[in-house]
Amino acid sequence: MSDKKAPLKGNAKDQAKDAQARADMFVAAQKWSTIRLGIVEGAYVICVIALVIGAVEAVRALSGKQTDAEFILGILGGKSVSNAFGAVAGTGGLIWGHRERRMRKKVIEEKHQRIAELELLIHPDRTSAALSLGGDTLPEHR
Secondary structure, eight states: OOSSOOOOOSOHHHHHHHHHHHHHHHHHHHHHHHHHHHHHHHHHHHHHHHHHHHHHHHHHHHTTOOOHHHHHHHHHTSHHHHHHHHHHHHHHHHHHHHHHHHHHHHHHHHHHHHHHHHHHHHOTTOOOOOBOTTSOBOGGGO
16 A cells, blocks of 8 residues: 555545545455465464374384384484574574564554545544554653
8 A cells, every 4th residue: 555645636525435444445455464364374384283283193103113213313402402492492583572572563664654544534533542653652641
């Protein structure tokens, strides 16, 4: 969606209809965005479940049998390796979370003014939530 608004033409009634149409399009775009996000997150969950099921089935297939896999799992199953894996996974999660938060705040800052305008079009009598440009609660309201 473009940050620039097309100039409103016509009388006040036409301008109100145009503003309402823009607000409706914005709401529809937000709903579609939410649906797409849900589909992507659902796909991630399904992939993780499939990986876990695959790992469980592999362990079941190999259980009770002397294989090279037992030797490899014995090497990889040491405490130092599992601790290192946990540290890498935890650090990766922290980095991912920090980047997601930074990206969310950036998008909120970019869209803040336009969203405020659209909210006024939909509900002119509504008061502001008094959030910062980043979407955080202001310190004096905590």
